[in-house]
Amino acid sequence: RAKADGGAAVRLFEPAMLERVRARQSLKVDLAGALEHGEFALAYQPILDLASGRACAAEALLRWNHPVRGSVSPADFVPLAEETGSIVAIGEWVLKEACREALEWPPHTSVAVNVSPVQFRSGTLPLAVAAILVRSGLDPRRLELEITESVLLRDSEANLKVLHALKEIGVRIALDDFGTGFSSLSYLRSFPFDKLKLDRSFVSEIGCSPQSEAIVRAAGEMGRAMSMTTTAEGVETSEQLRWLLAHGWSQAQGYFIGRPSPAFEVRSHLRRPAQRPILQRAG
Ligand code: C2E
Ligand code: MG
Ligand code: MG
Ligand code: MG
Numbered sequence: 001r002a003k004a005d006g007g008a009a010v011r012l013f014e015p016a017m018l019e020r021v022r023a024r025q026s027l028k029v030d031l032a033g034a035l036e037h038g039e040f041a042l043a044y045q046p047i048l049d050l051a052s053g054r055a056c057a058a059e060a061l062l063r064w065n066h067p068v069r070g071s072v073s074p075a076d077f078v079p080l081a082e083e084t085g086s087i088v089a090i091g092e093w094v095l096k097e098a099c100r101e102a103l104e105w106p107p108h109t110s111v112a113v114n115v116s117p118v119q120f121r122s123g124t125l126p127l128a129v130a131a132i133l134v135r136s137g138l139d140p141r142r143l144e145l146e147i148t149e150s151v152l153l154r155d156s157e158a159n160l161k162v163l164h165a166l167k168e169i170g171v172r173i174a175l176d177d178f179g180t181g182f183s184s185l186s187y188l189r190s191f192p193f194d195k196l197k198l199d200r201s202f203v204s205e206i207g208c209s210p211q212s213e214a215i216v217r218a219a220g221e222m223g224r225a226m227s228m229t230t231t232a233e234g235v236e237t238s239e240q241l242r243w244l245l246a247h248g249w250s251q252a253q254g255y256f257i258g259r260p261s262p263a264f265e266v267r268s269h270l271r272r273p274a275q276r277p278i279l280q281r282a283g
Contacts, residue, residue: 140170149181200234
């Protein structure tokens with residue numbers, strides 16, 4: 001039908017496309033007031049230290065409670081906030097909120113915060129991080145910034161400067177979603193990351209894809225050889241956790257360990273003495 005009558009096909013698809021563009025546009029408009037209206041919240045997902053069996057950190061994950069649409073995923077609104085530049089102010093709010101929350105946690109724990117490439121290129125990130133840490137009183141070593149490979153693709157000189165300035169402040173830097181970017185691996189020579197977070201697309205295939213298992217094994221070995229903490233994302237089963245333990249991974253994060261949850265739940269999770277049971281369940 002589309003071949004016989006292209007015009008009709010266009011007319012059929014046009015309203016749907018228009019609707020998508022309109023929805024995106026209205027989301028963008030709403031986003032402009034979201035910070036001011038207090039519509040953002042943070043969920044926290046615990047991260048398990050495999051050597052001790054204790055929760056050692058939690059990752060702050062941004063949530064937008066839209067007054068009409070309900071909870072909007074960061075995958076849907078972070079790109080919009082990056083386009084308008086509002087991610088810089090939103091990101092600072094996230095940092096403030098996460099640092100304040102981490103003060104309620106035991107001193108051996110840290111908080112991980114995702115940083116957008118746009119925040120990175122804004123030129124204000126190191127100063128903002130330093131100011132927020134001073135004002136909150138949080139030990140810089142308890143803050144971990146997660147960046148993705150895409151940060152290192154453009155303006156690598158300028159970005160390296162930012163990374164070094166952040167390291168100087170004393171925060172730790174994690175390479176997030178490792179393995180999903182257009183990585184040449186060469187950037188791993190130019191900057192000493194503290195942590196490598198392997199993307200969950202590989203972790204999810206442990207036990208069913210020898211290719212993925214080979215990648216997980218190699219990534220773990222490389223991370224260890226470069227003195228990085230190795231964290232596996234998206235651990236959903238006891239089999240995956242057991243495999244990661246056996247292959248020397250340092251940390252695990254995922255639904256099997258804990259879902260992203262409101263602050264009060266993660267607080268009590270982090271205060272629990274040890275997670276032996278979860279390792280026993282796995283082992
Ligand atoms: P990410 O940093 O890689 O965060 C992990 C994502 O995987 C989270 O999705 C988390 O809910 C999800 N996840 C964790 N464990 C599992 C699991 O076992 N199975 C499955 N299927 N998923 C799991 P979420 O919260 O939707 O966040 C998506 C992405 O949005 C994040 O990916 C991060 O890149 C970005 N993001 C989140 N918060 C912020 C923020 O404050 N600032 C910026 N710039 N980006 C953020
Ligand atoms: Mg992350
Ligand atoms: Mg990730
Ligand atoms: Mg991800």
